[in-house]
Structure formats: C-alpha cells, structure tokens
Amino acid sequence: MTTATDPAEGAVAQPGVYEAGSTDLLRFATAGSVDDGKSTLIGRLLFDSKTIFEDQLESVEQVSKDRGNDYTDLALLTDGLRSEREQGITIDVAYRYFATPRRKFIIADTPGHIQYTRNMVTGASTADVALILVDARKGVVEQSRRHTFLATLLGVPHVVVCVNKMDLVDYSEEVFENIRSEFTEFAARLRVPDMTFIPVSALKGDNVVDRSENMTWYEGTTLLSHLERLHVASDRNLMDVRFPVQYVIRPQQNDTRDYRGYAGTVASGVMKSGDRVLALPSGLESTIESIDTADGPVDEAYPPMSVTVRLTDEIDISRGDMICRPNNSPTVTQDVDAQICWMDEAASLTPGKKYAIKHTTRWARAMVKSINYRVDVNTLHRDEDAGEIKLNEIARVMLRVTQPLFIDKYQTNRQTGSFILVDESTNKTVAAGMVGGLPHSF
Amino acid sequence: MKSHVLSQLRSLEAEAIHIMREVVAEMQRPVLMFSGGKDSIVMLHLAAKAFAPARIPFPILHVDTGLNFQTVLDCRDRWSERLGVQLVVASVPEAIDRGLVREEPNGSRNRIQTPVLLEALEKHGFDAAFGGGRRDEEKARAKERVFSFRDDFGQWDPKNQRPEIWNLYNGRVHMGESIRVFPLSNWTELDIWSYIEAEEIDLPDLYLAREREVVSRNGMLYEVNEFTPLKDGETAEVRRTRYRTVGDANLTACVESEATTLRQIVEEVAAVRLTERGATRGDDKVSEAAMEDRKKEGYF
Structure with a gap:
C-alpha cells in the first residue's frame, strides 16, 4: 500500500483501497x-x-x-x-x-x-x-x-x-x-x-x-x-441481496478441477460468506461457502463489486439465474408492467410486436400486450389512446415474456428494475425499460 | 458500522471485469487486441482476474508492425507464457510482402495495420475484439460505446451506434459483423498508472526514465536507434527520458522525466500538463480529425 500525496498538493488517487476514506x-x-x-x-x-x-x-x-x-x-x-x-x-x-x-x-x-x-x-x-x-x-x-x-x-x-x-x-x-x-x-x-x-x-x-x-x-x-x-x-440499495449470475467459472485445469464458482456483479444488497441463499428459478437453497476474487476471498460483497460466489451444495445454476435471500426475493413473473423510452427512429412500438429482452444477465423474448398510456414529457399529460410509441416517446406498457424474469420495481432497484428491448431483425437496442409505474403523484 | 463504498479504482476494475465476463458469456469467439502498451497490459491483467482461477478463455492478438521495441515483444511473451494464453500474431511486414498493404511514404505503419487487423479478425472468425481505448484519450473516443458495433467491413459509424443504457450491453451481431469492446472506457491515464502501481503490474521498461541518446525533431524527442537513426545535420544528446505511450518505434517519442519508479510516474502523470497523445505521437498530429478517420476505417 502506498499513501497518497497531501491532497492540498496534487490530485493523486489513493489506489487499492476498498474502504471509505479513499477517493x-x-x-x-x-x-x-x-x-x-x-x-x-x-x-x-x-x-x-x-x-x-x-x-x-x-x-x-x-x-x-x-x-x-x-x-x-x-x-x-x-x-x-x-x-x-x-x-x-x-x-x-x-x-x-x-x-x-x-x-x-x-x-x-x-x-x-x-x-x-x-x-x-x-x-x-x-x-x-x-x-x-x-x-x-x-x-x-x-x-x-x-x-x-x-x-x-x-x-x-x-x-x-x-x-x-x-x-x-x-x-x-x-x-x-x-x-x-x-x-x-x-x-x-x-x-x-x-x-x-x-x-x-x-x-x-x-x-x-x-x-x-x-x-x-x-x-x-x-x-x-x-x-x-x-x-x-x-x-445504493444495500438491503435486498440480488446477484444475477453472469458466468459459471469451471476451470478445465488439473489443479482446480473441482472448482465451480458463480461469477457476477452484485446488483444490490450485501452478501457474506455463511449467508443462506436462494437460487432462482430453481428455488433451491444453499449457503455461501466463499466469495472469491482473484486477490483471494473477501468477507462480504456489495455493489458494484464483481466477485465469484461458491455455494456449499451442488445445485444447478447457470447464466441468467439469480441468487438472493430466502426471505427477500424479487418477483418472479412473465408479465412485466413497465415504463419504456423508445429509442429507434426506424420503427415504432405497437401492441403485438415481439422483441428480444435483456434483463440483468438474462435474455428472453417479449411481446407487447398493450400500451396503457403515453406520457407527454413536456406537460406530463397521459394519453391513454396512444396506438404506437415513436422515437423519444415514453409510455407505460404491459409485456408478456417467454420465460420468467426476476424483477423489482425500478424505483427501489435500478439494476433489477431495468431492461432493454432489442429488435431481432436489426439487432438494434430499441428501448430502455423501467419496471413499475411513474414515481410521481399527478 | 462498516462502510460499503468501493474506491474509484476498484469500481473501475469491477466494471471492466463485468464487461469482459459479459462478452465471454455472450459472444462466440472473443479476442483481446494486444499492443504491448500499458493499456493492453492492464486489460490482460484484468482478464486474468475476471476468470480466475480458470485461464483466460480467449486468445490475444498482436498486430506486429515489424517496428516494435524488443523490450515490448519480450514483455508480451512473458505475459502470454505466464498466463498460458494463446498468442496470435498478425504480421504487417508479411502483409506488405503479400501485397495486402503498401508501405506509406512517411514510414508510418499506423494506417496500414488496419487491413492486417481486419484480415486477422476475419480469418480467425473473431466476433468480439477487446481494445484498450479510453475515452479520455481523444475526442473521437469520448463518444465511443463500451460495446462498439462494426459492420462487416469492420467500420465504425458514429451515427449508427447502439444506445448503451445502465450496464445492459447488447452484443448481438449478424454473421460477419462484430463488436469492439473497450473495458477501460472510463479509465483515465492517471487511473491506469495508479492501478499499475497498486497491482504491481509488469510493464516494458521503456516506461521508466533512464539516460537515452535522443534527437529533437519538431519539438519531440526521439531515441537514436535502428528505427530512428540520426539524419544528416542532426546531433544527438543524452537526456533522462521515458516513454508515455508505446507505439511504433520509428514514430514514438519519449519525454524528459526523472520518474524511475511507478510511484514517481503516478506523481508525474498527476502533475503533467500535456495529453499523452499530444506529447508523444507523431501519427496523431497529422490532422485534427486523424483519430476519427482511422476509427471509421476500422482502427482500434
């Protein structure tokens, strides 16, 4: 560990510190x-x-x-x-x-x-x-x-x-x-x-x-x-443990053959080794054996740390799954009520259209079931008769997704409450989505 | 109560690791573009961390212009051997011999390495290539996405980039298309050096100051060696210098410096008043929009 120079003299960041007090x-x-x-x-x-x-x-x-x-x-x-x-x-x-x-x-x-x-x-x-x-x-x-x-x-x-x-x-x-x-x-x-x-x-x-x-x-x-x-x-949300599994690390090397770790970025909450956890969608419970990093295990992990979690039991978990606490889990649903901002100039969103959806580390397909209303971003007026949503417009929509997503309301969790829609023919990102209604009272 | 705040260097590290894991999880055949410079070495170090205790699950690609400092090649080989990572070399001199590209009159191989890179990406079927570019380097890069979409000619179209919202990256491509991925997008030069110091990362010794025989051209100092011999009428002098960037040996200038340790480099970078490219890269001075043009053609 090296120490920073006197802050009064130069803007040298203090490197390599997890704790507060550093930049x-x-x-x-x-x-x-x-x-x-x-x-x-x-x-x-x-x-x-x-x-x-x-x-x-x-x-x-x-x-x-x-x-x-x-x-x-x-x-x-x-x-x-x-x-x-x-x-x-x-x-x-x-x-x-x-x-x-x-x-x-x-x-x-x-x-x-x-x-x-x-x-x-x-x-x-x-x-x-x-x-x-x-x-x-x-x-x-x-x-x-x-x-x-x-x-x-x-x-x-x-x-x-x-x-x-x-x-x-x-x-x-x-x-x-x-x-x-x-x-x-x-x-x-x-x-x-x-x-x-x-x-x-x-x-x-x-x-x-x-x-x-x-x-x-x-x-x-x-x-x-x-x-x-x-x-x-x-x-930051440090209450609700949400760990979307990004990648499973299983080294095909002789010295570490038995290693099986779930790599990901902590979306919210604080995870500690010894914590009882629940894996979704399997619903199986286990205990955190160790939270690993390349620099060795850490006592706890919190957002936005990228870590690798090992569990005491061999349960089937893959990319797109979610690790949380047994008594505090996200909503598991195929029906998503969300605000979306439409970002594509070439095509508009209309009911019945299908898109790829990416939520945390999970991809699925989503169909637009209905447009509930469009919000005028200048007057905040709601138009409940909007038939389509065009570039730069904001709307509340209902989506039906091909497989369950593990969601929270965006206003309580920006990580597990957000998603993008992708046009399957052009591969363009066409919408940003936020789970739940408007935060406003009007 | 324990504070759950991550320092900015650890935040940047976590973000880079997240990006690399995302690419490996979603793309068919990623590769890491390795120049031998400090940024690509930091990227390789982060890749090793992202997948530990497993090996890095993708090869590294070095476009060898034939104008490399030997110490950079030695460092490259040390890294690939230590990490057990596969090294793919695409040779510019060999591409010149084959007639794929022609030597430019000014001796710069910066432009002509682009077709060599694109050919190598295509030949090996790489659909995602990690680059060490940072947004603070240059204004064409300030608008670069983390996942930067390239058409089937490897070209960058600034008007046709995907919106990047939260950390939900979209790497979906059609056959022949690819993405360039920049895990160090949000790092500054000072972040890179602070991190190198904190992690004790092995670099080519060019970055450290020592006495070098140099010649001054257009206000820049070039070391006198086989790549940049003295021209008629020039005189060499001995000065204590180091390199801030490592590009082709015939075009990369050094700067006067007393920094012989990583700590001293961090202090020097914190105080320095010239951008690193402005100070040491003859190839970016050609025109104000030089970088923008090279990027559109498929440069890093």
Whole structure:
C-alpha cells in the first residue's frame, strides 16, 4: 500500500483501497438545450479544476482567435467529432472525466437537440446526479420540466439546478429566488429526492469552482464543492441481496478441477460468506461457502463489486439465474408492467410486436400486450389512446415474456428494475425499460 | 458500522471485469487486441482476474508492425507464457510482402495495420475484439460505446451506434459483423498508472526514465536507434527520458522525466500538463480529425 500525496498538493488517487476514506466515483449527467451554456459550464469545470491540458487549451485559444471571439470559448473543449462540427449538431452522449483530491467524476454530457430524450435517458441511467441548466434570463421553461421529469423517471437520486448566465441579470438575487421558487413548485409533483439550486456564470466562472465575488448574497457552496461533498453512498440499495449470475467459472485445469464458482456483479444488497441463499428459478437453497476474487476471498460483497460466489451444495445454476435471500426475493413473473423510452427512429412500438429482452444477465423474448398510456414529457399529460410509441416517446406498457424474469420495481432497484428491448431483425437496442409505474403523484 | 463504498479504482476494475465476463458469456469467439502498451497490459491483467482461477478463455492478438521495441515483444511473451494464453500474431511486414498493404511514404505503419487487423479478425472468425481505448484519450473516443458495433467491413459509424443504457450491453451481431469492446472506457491515464502501481503490474521498461541518446525533431524527442537513426545535420544528446505511450518505434517519442519508479510516474502523470497523445505521437498530429478517420476505417 502506498499513501497518497497531501491532497492540498496534487490530485493523486489513493489506489487499492476498498474502504471509505479513499477517493470514490461520482457519475453525473448534464441536461441542457442549445445555447444554455452547458458546454461552457463543463469547459469551466474542466478548466478551473485544472483538468485541461496545455495542448488542448492552445488549440481552443487558437480556434477562438481565428473566429474573432473576444474570449476563449471554453465550449470548444467539449466539441465533438468533425462530422458534428460540420453539421453544427451533437450526435450523442459524450463522456468526460476529471478528478479532484476528493473524488473522480464521470460526466455524461447529453446534447439538447431533437434526440434529447434518448440521450438523456442513456446518460441518466447510470448517474448519481443530474445537473440541469436554466438560463437566468429565460427562467423555468418547458425543457426544465422535461429534464427534471426524465431525471426522476431514471431514478437519479440528486438533482442540481444551475441557474446560469447570472452575469446577464446583474447577479440579481431576486431573479435567482424567483426561478428557485417556480422550479420547486413544479418539482414537488415529481418527488425529486434531493434538489439543490446554485446561481452561476459558466462564462465568467462565478460559483463553478471558485466562489463568486459578485453574489455575496449567496450562502451556498460552489458547484464543484457541492459535487465533491454530495453523499451518494446511501443511495445504493444495500438491503435486498440480488446477484444475477453472469458466468459459471469451471476451470478445465488439473489443479482446480473441482472448482465451480458463480461469477457476477452484485446488483444490490450485501452478501457474506455463511449467508443462506436462494437460487432462482430453481428455488433451491444453499449457503455461501466463499466469495472469491482473484486477490483471494473477501468477507462480504456489495455493489458494484464483481466477485465469484461458491455455494456449499451442488445445485444447478447457470447464466441468467439469480441468487438472493430466502426471505427477500424479487418477483418472479412473465408479465412485466413497465415504463419504456423508445429509442429507434426506424420503427415504432405497437401492441403485438415481439422483441428480444435483456434483463440483468438474462435474455428472453417479449411481446407487447398493450400500451396503457403515453406520457407527454413536456406537460406530463397521459394519453391513454396512444396506438404506437415513436422515437423519444415514453409510455407505460404491459409485456408478456417467454420465460420468467426476476424483477423489482425500478424505483427501489435500478439494476433489477431495468431492461432493454432489442429488435431481432436489426439487432438494434430499441428501448430502455423501467419496471413499475411513474414515481410521481399527478 | 462498516462502510460499503468501493474506491474509484476498484469500481473501475469491477466494471471492466463485468464487461469482459459479459462478452465471454455472450459472444462466440472473443479476442483481446494486444499492443504491448500499458493499456493492453492492464486489460490482460484484468482478464486474468475476471476468470480466475480458470485461464483466460480467449486468445490475444498482436498486430506486429515489424517496428516494435524488443523490450515490448519480450514483455508480451512473458505475459502470454505466464498466463498460458494463446498468442496470435498478425504480421504487417508479411502483409506488405503479400501485397495486402503498401508501405506509406512517411514510414508510418499506423494506417496500414488496419487491413492486417481486419484480415486477422476475419480469418480467425473473431466476433468480439477487446481494445484498450479510453475515452479520455481523444475526442473521437469520448463518444465511443463500451460495446462498439462494426459492420462487416469492420467500420465504425458514429451515427449508427447502439444506445448503451445502465450496464445492459447488447452484443448481438449478424454473421460477419462484430463488436469492439473497450473495458477501460472510463479509465483515465492517471487511473491506469495508479492501478499499475497498486497491482504491481509488469510493464516494458521503456516506461521508466533512464539516460537515452535522443534527437529533437519538431519539438519531440526521439531515441537514436535502428528505427530512428540520426539524419544528416542532426546531433544527438543524452537526456533522462521515458516513454508515455508505446507505439511504433520509428514514430514514438519519449519525454524528459526523472520518474524511475511507478510511484514517481503516478506523481508525474498527476502533475503533467500535456495529453499523452499530444506529447508523444507523431501519427496523431497529422490532422485534427486523424483519430476519427482511422476509427471509421476500422482502427482500434
């Protein structure tokens, strides 16, 4: 074990530690629309946290100069592919990375054009935090509602609303407070678990990494400081043991011939050796003999650890099966009631259509039995007469699956409550699915 | 009460292991593309961990440009022998002799290794190829999927990628199509080095600083050796340098460094102010979109 350097001096991660106290990982998704300054905000985070390299900055300064800009356009730092620049659009989610001595951050940067819903669903699916931008001059707009709705639909536990372009409203506390109260009012219906508002100017750098001298009335933390300190450990489901079996390790080698281990990633819960477990779909019980890793056995396993579990009894378990506790098991069913986000531009979803479905490590086939309603992502209105679901639309559907799935409600378990649908002729991923109804009361 | 928080390095390790197991469980014939560089060595190390105590259940493929540092080849052979993994070598010089590809005027074999790679993938029927690419390396890679779909020409179409939601990867392909899989997508250069240090991973000694006879060209330092001999009018000088990336020996520059241990490399990388490709790879400087173009053709 080596120790990290003094955090005050450099951003060296402390390697090889399972316990808290070491650097952890925070994933956040940015939601924005054209011109709200999202790219500038990300550029500012990267720049002020000293993540930008000299050669990247030089190239951005040169391009800004060539274009006759008055200032270095930090948005260029997150500019994408040439084919996008030529067309002036962003194709899809881009991932960016930066680290501070406290945390490593993964940003899923989702663009704001027509494909917005698909991209935001993708970015938010793994996010701990959704960062939503509001233009201080425009206030809460239709898109603000849509972003917040999608964040809660995808079960993102924390929402941070950055009221941006404060420099263009004279850093007015009143403007900020009005936006905050309006936003809070409509968000109340969405049951956002945790919501924070921060007044920023991404362009000038106010309250992004460094505290603003222009908004002394603001007593909260800067964006980076908030992201660094946000407590996300308790967001994980550590109650319900769910271990989808990914792969059976049975070495065909002389020295380890009797080894039989079930490899997988802990979806939720804490597993310990000696625990009594139940295997699905067989319904057979056994006891955990050992939880193995390449570095030797561990006392316990929790999400998102990848481990190999050995049981005391020889029972038949294969990929796609689920290990849980005898008194706490998921619902075993072939009928799935779910929200889906449709992601395919070529075809729509209609009742009667069949797809391949992937849930945890299990593949099956699913038929759409009915469309219960379609949700308008802007107004949250439910259309119960929707006959088909098209690209970027959200709907509640009933599916009939060819073999039982071991499901939990998405709002209590993001791992065992999620699935994808795949078109069997094109092999494209066409939908993201979340088991259960909307989390909202409206 | 015990805290159940995984450190970021262990989270990244767990994610990479999950991805590799998913590929082996679902694909017909995976292979690991091995360049001999630190990223592909980390990937091989993770593969060994993912399937322990069993052996790695797929071969490794090395596209040998014929311009390798000997120490990289030695390291490759040490690894394949120690892990008992099958090594498949696809030779660029041999492909030049056969007329599959032609030497480029600037001596770079970076572009021409692509057809050699694609031929090897097809010949062996590999439908999934692990690559060590990271999204922090370059902006064309920032949008790369973990499971990156390739058509039957091995080409990448940025507009035709599958949405990747949660960790539900879709590797379904038709005959002839394939996927490239990037288990290190979310790692940064600093993560790689921190992990190499924590796990004491065996690397080619090129990465460590020592005194080398070097020549400066376009602001980059090249070691004087059989691949990069002195040209007329150039003078060599001795400087303490190390390599940050390991590509073809005729194109990979070294950087001045005092880092002679892994710990010192981690500290250096944490403080360094130039991207690794910008600092050491002549082949990426050709145009701003060089990587994007190579990827579309089927490059790693």
